[in-house]
Amino acid sequence: MAVKGLGKIDQQYDGSNLRIGIIHARWNSVIIDALVKGAIKRMQSLGVKEENIIVETVPGSYELPWGTKRFVDRQKKEGKPLDAVIPIGVLIKGSTMHFEYISESTTHALMNLQEKVNLPVIFGLLTCLTEEQAFARAGIDEAKSMHNHGEDWGACAVEMSVKFGP
Numbered sequence: 001m002a003v004k005g006l007g008k009i010d011q012q013y014d015g016s017n018l019r020i021g022i023i024h025a026r027w028n029s030v031i032i033d034a035l036v037k038g039a040i041k042r043m044q045s046l047g048v049k050e051e052n053i054i055v056e057t058v059p060g061s062y063e064l065p066w067g068t069k070r071f072v073d074r075q076k077k078e079g080k081p082l083d084a085v086i087p088i089g090v091l092i093k094g095s096t097m098h099f100e101y102i103s104e105s106t107t108h109a110l111m112n113l114q115e116k117v118n119l120p121v122i123f124g125l126l127t128c129l130t131e132e133q134a135f136a137r138a139g140i141d142e143a144k145s146m147h148n149h150g151e152d153w154g155a156c157a158v159e160m161s162v163k164f165g166p
């Protein structure tokens, strides 16, 4: 069976000089909290200092693109520029098309944001058809916990910053 997820990291990247932002939505907060903790844990295991992991929040996933842009700009303006940013949101399909529209528009906006902010913008949006899928991808024990995707996003942020930074 193919092993999903980031798999083996081809090398340990040294995050000790990095400053990375996490901006997360507050919808589905139990799942969000697990994903954020997973990202922080992995980044610290790669040497990113606690004081260099800056966490911000927005109401929902739809606010992530604009919130991320302003967050990155503000950190730069304060003389503490980020090396990468991880927007995190959890969208769970409901009975309307709301899920589809937010998933599609937010994904495209986050992808396009990379050019605008000239930084790695890691794709931390879980778009799940059921709560069980979301619990599993946040490594929460109530479901068949697959793997905490937040850890992958943390590793990705460090690798992209080290490899492609200024």
Ligand SMILES: O=c1[nH]c(NC[C@H](O)[C@H](O)[C@H](O)CO)c([N+](=O)[O-])c(=O)[nH]1
Binding pocket: 025, 026, 027, 028, 059, 060, 061, 062, 063, 089, 090, 091, 092, 093, 094, 098, 099, 102
């Ligand atoms: O982050 C989420 N926002 C959601 N909606 C709120 C949306 O992101 C905005 O915050 C809201 O529409 C105000 O702009 C969700 N649902 O509606 O299901 C969801 O599952 N996850």
